[in-house]
Amino acid sequence: MEHNSDRCRSHCPINFVLETFGDKWTLLVIRDLMFHGKRHYGEFLASDEGISTNILADRLQRLERDGIIEKEVDPSHRSKVIYRLSPKGRDLLPVLLEITRWSGKYDSKSNAPKAFLTELQKDRRRLAARVLATLDEADDR
Amino acid sequence: MEHNSDRCRSHCPINFVLETFGDKWTLLVIRDLMFHGKRHYGEFLASDEGISTNILADRLQRLERDGIIEKEVDPSHRSKVIYRLSPKGRDLLPVLLEITRWSGKYDSKSNAPKAFLTELQKDRRRLAARVLATLDEADDR
DNA sequence: CGAAGTACTTGTAAAACGCAAGTACACAGA
DNA sequence: TCTGTGTACTTGCGTTTTACAAGTACTTCG
Structure with a gap:
């Protein structure tokens, strides 16, 4: 039973965390940490996308x-x-996985492996659990 | 049975669509379309975040x-x-919903309604279906 | 001790952005 | 028909951010 103003429909969520999602390099660093096992400054710097060293330092901070x-x-x-x-x-x-799904579906430049996209569609939870387990394994030492 | 190079772990996906996700204003426009029922230039311009008119024209294009x-x-x-x-x-x-979830969980500035976040957790599919139905309803005329 | 590795910092030119003003077309009323 | 208002842009310009190159500080290795 909702009667909202014309500024806001029946659901009206979202206030973005714009510094995180609204920035290209921030997302790429998170991607490298989440999926590519990168941990060191020089590894981020070496990403194909070519982040500048001053920008990387700023984003990490x-x-x-x-x-x-x-x-x-x-x-x-x-x-x-x-x-x-x-x-x-x-x-x-979960955010990165959904971006990966969308990207794999619509972007011809996506390089996500087909097996990854398939598992993403069929058993998203198991895939997520595996990614997190890999992170744990890499970090516990 | 995978033996990858050190550049790529057991899973190695993702190539972002950076113009879409790596830009603040692009995401805000999509949010306004998806959740706030906005359809006209002037409505986007009136968002709280205060997009400039030249930037808005560029992003819409x-x-x-x-x-x-x-x-x-x-x-x-x-x-x-x-x-x-x-x-x-x-x-x-789905990407926006996951951003909303994360934002609602960690960002004190998030203004997502609690009922929305609750349903997001309990019955994500139904929530997604409702949002899409609302879009259909608004556009079919 | 010297050279190389690693993580930054600094300087500067190029690009993107924010702001204000101006343009073009549609519509409504006199 | 003319005038004013609404809507969607475009343009110009000063400011901020970014990209690129170079330099600094600390550590490790031989």
Whole structure:
């Protein structure tokens, strides 16, 4: 039983987190962390899309400030820094999966493997669980 | 049975559609179309976020070029233009819903209604169906 | 100790954006 | 028919952001 103003229909959600989703490089860094096992500054820098070093430094700082990633000096190699997704960051997986699905369906430039897209359609939960398990495995050491 | 290079773990998807997801204003326009029933240039312009008119014109043009929205002169008011989501555009709903979920969970500035978030968690399909039905209802005239 | 690796910082030119004003067409009333 | 208003843009320009190149600081390795 809703009688809304003309500014707002029967459902009226959403206020975006624009610094996260409205920025190209932020999403690419999260993608690299989530799917490509990247952890070091130089690895992000080496992505095909070619992020500039000053922009990367800025985005990593914002992501840490917003609690999406966590930063740690590599204990075994103290000139390196390890970046990891926090639980809040890992919880972005469903968003990335839906972007992957849409991208794979409509974008000819998508390079998502067919097996991945198929499993995404058939058993999304299992796929998500596997991705998260891989993250755990990589980070627990 | 996969043995990948170190550039690519056991799963290795994703190539983003960066012009769509990596841009703040593009996502906001899609949000307004999907959830707020907006159809006219002036309505997008009036969003709280305050998009500039030249940027709005640019984004609408890109969205139409990419087949995400469709443009039509309003038959009953020929100085007005109606913008609608295409099927490809409507298929972005799952992405927006996941963004809404994450945003509602972690962003204190999120203004998504609790009832919406609850239904999103409990019966995502029904919620999605309702949103799409509302779009159909609004566009079939 | 010197060279190479890693993570940044700084400077500068190019690009994108924000803001204000202006244009073009449709419509409604005098 | 003329005038004013509504709607959808376009244009110009100053500001901000980005891209590219170079430089700095700390660490590791031989």
